[in-house]
Amino acid sequence: MQATIKDIAKATGFSVATVSRVLSNKKGFFSEKTAAKVNQVAKELGYKKNMSATELVTKKSNVIAALINSTKTNFSDSIIKGIQDKADELGKTVIILYAGDRDARAQKKALTTALERSVAGILLLSVDLSPENLTLLKSARTPFYFISITFQDTALPCITSNDHGIGYLATSYLIRQGHRRIGLAGLDFSDSYTGKLRLAGYQAALAENQLSAHSEWVQAGDYSYEAGIAALDAYAQNSELPITAVIAGSDMVGIGILNRASALKIPVPQKLSIVTIDGTDLCRIVQPPLTSVTQDFYKMGYVGLERLLENAAGITYTQSELTERKSVLAVKK
Amino acid sequence: MQATIKDIAKATGFSVATVSRVLSNKKGFFSEKTAAKVNQVAKELGYKKNMSATELVTKKSNVIAALINSTKTNFSDSIIKGIQDKADELGKTVIILYAGDRDARAQKKALTTALERSVAGILLLSVDLSPENLTLLKSARTPFYFISITFQDTALPCITSNDHGIGYLATSYLIRQGHRRIGLAGLDFSDSYTGKLRLAGYQAALAENQLSAHSEWVQAGDYSYEAGIAALDAYAQNSELPITAVIAGSDMVGIGILNRASALKIPVPQKLSIVTIDGTDLCRIVQPPLTSVTQDFYKMGYVGLERLLENAAGITYTQSELTERKSVLAVKK
DNA sequence: CTGAAAGCGCTTACAG
DNA sequence: CTGAAAGCGCTTACAG
Structure with missing residues (x-):
C-alpha cells in the first residue's frame, strides 16, 4: 500500500x-521543526502524493496536454522541446497524447483523455481536428491553442509561421539569385489552407517581378517524399526542364526531388536549384545540403505554451528565415 | 461548471x-430504459467523467506512461506506434512523458509524474536511468518495462534486439559479400552495454572466419552523425582506406560516413561498402540508400506493452533482419 | 433494478 | 502555528 498523508499524520x-500543509509547502502555515519531521517521515515511508485526490479537491491541474499527430514530419521534436522548456520554467508538467493521423476516432480519444483529466490546457500540434471534434473541444471549458497549423477560421487561437511570407520569401530569394522559371512542388492546395497561402506568396513574389507562373510549374502533392519524386518526374517529362529552380513544400518533398534528380542525372544545383520549406535537420544530412526557409519550431512550442496560459486569442506569427546551404545556384541574369 | 453525476441524477x-452504474456500464445493474434516459441527459449536459475521482475511488488506472528520451534518434516513432496500437486493442490509454537526455533531474520528474498519477504501468524507451532513479522506480509498486535498451543487469525486464546478434549478422553478411577488412564505427564501448555486445558479435563473426580486427578498424563514437564524420576521417588518414566495408552503429552514423565519403570523393559502395544498424526511414532517403540491419521497433512497442501488463521478467528479444539496399558491393574473393 | 451511505486521499476555510 | 470538519466526484458493498 502506498503511504498516505494519514499515515504520516499518525507517525508524526x-x-x-x-x-498536508507542509507537503504542499503552504509557507507560513507551519514551523521549520514541523516541516523537518514531516518531510523526514514522508521520505521514510516513500510517500508519493496522490495527484488524483489533489486534482479532485483543488479542481485544477498543472498538466498541459500536447496532442500530436503521427505523421512522419519530424519537426514536432523541436516544438515539443520548446513546450517542455517553457513548462519547466513554469513548473507545469506536460503529457503528450497521440491523436492519430487525420483520424477522427483517434483525435476524439486523445481529446477525451485530456478533457477527462481536466488538464489546465490543450496544445494541438499540427492536428487538423474534424468538425465534430472541434465542436467538442470548443464546448469544453478547457483552454486550447493550436501550434503549427493555419486555419481559414481566424477565430481559432494559434501560433504558426506566416505561410504567405514563406512562399514569398523562398520565391523572392530565388529571383534575387537570378532565377526566372521557378517551380512550386509537393504542397496541398485543396485540403490545406497552408498550401493556398504559400501559393499566394509565391505568386505575389513572381508578380512583383513581372513574372507569372506557368501552370506546369506548380505541382501539387501531400508534403511527402513520394510527392517530391512525382513532382520531379512531372518536370522531367521533356528533355529540357521547364524550370531552373523549385520550392519544395517540405523537407521530405525536397529530398524526394533531390534523389529523383540524382537518379535522372540532373545535377543539383547546376541544372536545378532547390529551396525547401521547414529546415529541419534532414536538410543537412543529404547531398548537397538543402537551402531552406527555416521555421522556428522551437519558438512555436515555447511561446505557444505561454500564449495558451494567457488565454491569447487570434494568430501569432513566428519568424521564418532563409538558411543558405548548397542546393541553390546563382545564375547570371 | 462541468456537469457532474449529481446533476444528471437531479435531472433524471x-x-x-x-x-454511475449506467455511465460506467455496469451491465445488469440497470434497465435499458434507465440507461437511455441517463445517457441522453448526460449528452445534453455535455457530461465528462472526472477521471481523478474515478481513479481515487477505484485505486486503479488504465493509463500507461511511456517515458522517452529526447535524443534525435527517431526510431521511437515506430515503438510508440506499436505501443499505441496494442493499447487501443486493450482499451488502455497511453501518455508520453519526456525524460530528457541522460538528465537525472528530468528523468526523476517524469518518473514522479507517472508515479503520482498511479498509472497502471511504466514503459521506458531507451532511457538509461541514473542509479537513484532506478531505485526510485523499483521501490514503487508500479510495474515497469524497458524497451530498446540492454542492461548488464539481466534482472531488469526488457525487450530489445539481440545486440550480439546484430553485430554478428552485419559482419557475417559483409564477409559473405567477400569483404575481409571490415570496420565498426560510431558505437560507444564504454558507457553503453549495447556497444560492447555489438562489438563482441562483430569479433565473433570475424573469428569464425579466421579474421581478426585491426585496432584501427574500430572507431568508437556516440551514435551520432558527427561520430560518422569523425570515423570516416579516421579511416581516411592514409591515401588508402584500411577497410573495404564498415558497419555503422546507427543510421545517423551511417549517413555521416556516407556524406563524408562523398565529400572526400570516396565512392560508396565502389570503394567503401556501408551497413548501418537500425534501418529507419532515413536509410532510403540518402544516396545510395543504405543497406541495414533493421530492428523491429514496432514490435518492440507492441509486445513490450503486452509484457508489461503480464508482468514478465527477464529479457525478450525481437528479431532483426538484414535489408539490402544499395550501399554494399560484393567483391570477388 | 434502485437508493442511501461510506469512503477514496487530499485541501482549505474556520476557529482557535 | 495547528486541528476538526466538510467536501471534491465518483464507486460499490449492502439492503431492499
Whole structure:
C-alpha cells in the first residue's frame, strides 16, 4: 500500500491538515521543526502524493496536454522541446497524447483523455481536428491553442509561421539569385489552407517581378517524399526542364526531388536549384545540403505554451528565415 | 461548471448510484430504459467523467506512461506506434512523458509524474536511468518495462534486439559479400552495454572466419552523425582506406560516413561498402540508400506493452533482419 | 433494478 | 502555528 498523508499524520502525531500543509509547502502555515519531521517521515515511508485526490479537491491541474499527430514530419521534436522548456520554467508538467493521423476516432480519444483529466490546457500540434471534434473541444471549458497549423477560421487561437511570407520569401530569394522559371512542388492546395497561402506568396513574389507562373510549374502533392519524386518526374517529362529552380513544400518533398534528380542525372544545383520549406535537420544530412526557409519550431512550442496560459486569442506569427546551404545556384541574369 | 453525476441524477430523478452504474456500464445493474434516459441527459449536459475521482475511488488506472528520451534518434516513432496500437486493442490509454537526455533531474520528474498519477504501468524507451532513479522506480509498486535498451543487469525486464546478434549478422553478411577488412564505427564501448555486445558479435563473426580486427578498424563514437564524420576521417588518414566495408552503429552514423565519403570523393559502395544498424526511414532517403540491419521497433512497442501488463521478467528479444539496399558491393574473393 | 451511505486521499476555510 | 470538519466526484458493498 502506498503511504498516505494519514499515515504520516499518525507517525508524526500531527493532524492530516498540518501534514498536508507542509507537503504542499503552504509557507507560513507551519514551523521549520514541523516541516523537518514531516518531510523526514514522508521520505521514510516513500510517500508519493496522490495527484488524483489533489486534482479532485483543488479542481485544477498543472498538466498541459500536447496532442500530436503521427505523421512522419519530424519537426514536432523541436516544438515539443520548446513546450517542455517553457513548462519547466513554469513548473507545469506536460503529457503528450497521440491523436492519430487525420483520424477522427483517434483525435476524439486523445481529446477525451485530456478533457477527462481536466488538464489546465490543450496544445494541438499540427492536428487538423474534424468538425465534430472541434465542436467538442470548443464546448469544453478547457483552454486550447493550436501550434503549427493555419486555419481559414481566424477565430481559432494559434501560433504558426506566416505561410504567405514563406512562399514569398523562398520565391523572392530565388529571383534575387537570378532565377526566372521557378517551380512550386509537393504542397496541398485543396485540403490545406497552408498550401493556398504559400501559393499566394509565391505568386505575389513572381508578380512583383513581372513574372507569372506557368501552370506546369506548380505541382501539387501531400508534403511527402513520394510527392517530391512525382513532382520531379512531372518536370522531367521533356528533355529540357521547364524550370531552373523549385520550392519544395517540405523537407521530405525536397529530398524526394533531390534523389529523383540524382537518379535522372540532373545535377543539383547546376541544372536545378532547390529551396525547401521547414529546415529541419534532414536538410543537412543529404547531398548537397538543402537551402531552406527555416521555421522556428522551437519558438512555436515555447511561446505557444505561454500564449495558451494567457488565454491569447487570434494568430501569432513566428519568424521564418532563409538558411543558405548548397542546393541553390546563382545564375547570371 | 462541468456537469457532474449529481446533476444528471437531479435531472433524471435517479440516484447518483444508478447514474454511475449506467455511465460506467455496469451491465445488469440497470434497465435499458434507465440507461437511455441517463445517457441522453448526460449528452445534453455535455457530461465528462472526472477521471481523478474515478481513479481515487477505484485505486486503479488504465493509463500507461511511456517515458522517452529526447535524443534525435527517431526510431521511437515506430515503438510508440506499436505501443499505441496494442493499447487501443486493450482499451488502455497511453501518455508520453519526456525524460530528457541522460538528465537525472528530468528523468526523476517524469518518473514522479507517472508515479503520482498511479498509472497502471511504466514503459521506458531507451532511457538509461541514473542509479537513484532506478531505485526510485523499483521501490514503487508500479510495474515497469524497458524497451530498446540492454542492461548488464539481466534482472531488469526488457525487450530489445539481440545486440550480439546484430553485430554478428552485419559482419557475417559483409564477409559473405567477400569483404575481409571490415570496420565498426560510431558505437560507444564504454558507457553503453549495447556497444560492447555489438562489438563482441562483430569479433565473433570475424573469428569464425579466421579474421581478426585491426585496432584501427574500430572507431568508437556516440551514435551520432558527427561520430560518422569523425570515423570516416579516421579511416581516411592514409591515401588508402584500411577497410573495404564498415558497419555503422546507427543510421545517423551511417549517413555521416556516407556524406563524408562523398565529400572526400570516396565512392560508396565502389570503394567503401556501408551497413548501418537500425534501418529507419532515413536509410532510403540518402544516396545510395543504405543497406541495414533493421530492428523491429514496432514490435518492440507492441509486445513490450503486452509484457508489461503480464508482468514478465527477464529479457525478450525481437528479431532483426538484414535489408539490402544499395550501399554494399560484393567483391570477388 | 434502485437508493442511501461510506469512503477514496487530499485541501482549505474556520476557529482557535 | 495547528486541528476538526466538510467536501471534491465518483464507486460499490449492502439492503431492499
